[in-house]
Amino acid sequence: MSSAVRFRAAVTAAAAVLLLGSVAGCGADLARSNFQRTTVPPEPGGSGGTGPAPAGEITDAAVSAKALRLIEPCALLSAETFTGIGTPAEPRPSGWDRCAADVTDAGQKKIKISLEIGGIIIGPIEDAKTAVEGLPQLEKKDGDTCTVTAVTSKEPKSGIVLQVDYIGGDPCGAGRTAMQRLVKNLHSNPKKHPEPPGTVVGVDACASVDTAVVAEALGGKPNDPLPVGLHGCSIRSRTPQVMINFRPTSAPAEEEGASPVDLGGGVQGFAKTRVDDEPECTVTWQHRVIGKDEYDLDLAEQAEVDYNGGDGTPESDKSCDKAVKVAKSVVAKLPKA
Template sequence: MHVVPRFRATAVVAAAALLMAGCATGPGLAKTNSPRRTVQAGADANTTDPSTKPSAQAGKPVDPAFAAERLRLINPCALIEKDLLQTVGTPSKYTSSSYTRCSNYMKDKGGKTLNFTLDIGYSLTSTEVKNATKQIASLKSGEQKLSATSCFIWVVTQESPAQAVRIQVGTSSDGSEACEPGRKVLEGVVRKLKGNPQKYSPPKGSPVEVDPCTIVEKAALSPVLGASPRSLEFGLHQCSWTGQSAQMQIEFKTARIPKDGKFDEKSVETDLGGGVKGYQAFKDGPFPTCELVVVRTKDQSDAGEIAEFIVAASKEKELDRCQAAQAFAKAVLPALPQA
């Protein structure tokens, strides 16, 4: 039996309760076993080198098992179950901070530090795409060893835009080889992904399955960005658009829901109509930004899911960023799953 925790810091008592329950998951995202960030201004998260010749169709995964609509529902903690981690050491508690990330801070077979953090639907940079010159489980693979004790390893699951399943490995400072156990675990992760991994069973109103890039109509973007904004997806739950010295972004994520709605110390409650409240925070600077958070689900322990709308623009651009963020949210919210 293993424990997959909530998507937030979990108290010892709650962890014990989850252990009794078996495999629990993030806010209201119960298990099933069915078949089968901030504004990224100028980021090259999904760009690839022009000389790269994709072996898969644009927008299509290299294998149906890695399709975005499938990955959005897969619990990453279930991909590094104890049966897999026990092949390289002694697993500990699972922690997760997002839909697509899971960590286990464990020990190797010699009792020394061996930590894993798994990301699915990870957006590759052009450099990471170029460096995917190896193979794991018949997929293109790349490695980046930051030090003797830290290693990132990824397998390419989609080439355009470039996405991967990535694992970060950390070991103790005695010179332990960090990449070797990572390769072994990542190979097991790919095997599980191609099988029947545990999936979330989303509560009503959950946005976990929504493609953020396709849910937004151009009409919601054009007042701020003009007629031809450029879209950039980042991961499986975030999308941004740029144009005319401005940027707009939507992201779905897990969060602890503060009882006072203060997601940020600058948060101000705003009425979005239909009984829906948003919590906006304006942040000044070289690229003034308004962030608007709307709660989509919340459980009894205040763990939940949110939709975050961001509007940012260069300082010289005349724009009420928070008013634009409200209009953005009002245009998108009716298309999201309703509680």
């Protein structure tokens, strides 16, 4: 399997399933107890998991990609969201758009909650039969796990994805109720990420690059840019592909085997060929230092451009030269502190 195929498969697989932690087992005493299965219906008068699903395009500004990029996901996993479901522990953030929380119900059963805002939807949206606060709602149950998705965009297909792992309870009932409250919160006054000068948290990755530069790198007129989550973008021309991604991380841009490159404007990046003898190169750089993590490493907003060619070798395809040219065009367009 080529590097290009593996790269795209990894993106699809990561978007298809949110597994931010394995389900915690109940204690021995609880396992022998026969607690009543908990079913939490949507709030009276609400529209959580009720039908029919709305048809047509989704024009709700509160759940547009522009609005969702700024939403703080952990703030949505609040005690109010889980009223009648259980008591949540301190939520755990993962990047700008993911968060997880452990919830304990009245019978001391554990519920694992994983939330992704702007998650990619795999499968037909036409499967949505019900609505949540005016949005189509998808629901998929697999044993003690239920994934509830509020569709926020039909093209590209994306939404608010809530995975509930609930042994001995009703994961879909809990998911529907929590989702209704999440979406209601988004329509009121949701907490947002800070927007200090120069941050890329609200930047549309698909609008951050010069299309002419990408077309030259891809060797032909590219397809329309395709968002990958809220902070990434994929641009293709037949097989060659360019991926752009922004994320907060303490991982250094200078990986082992990477070569320093000048990206202009005083920005130094690092270029690295990912797989020997395959035409793929990734350029990574720190856009803005945010602070320090728990290990006293720089926590930064990191940008990445990955060029994945169709055939040849990194040398014959000049993969890193192309990745650097695209990265320079991104650096020139990003906000400055």
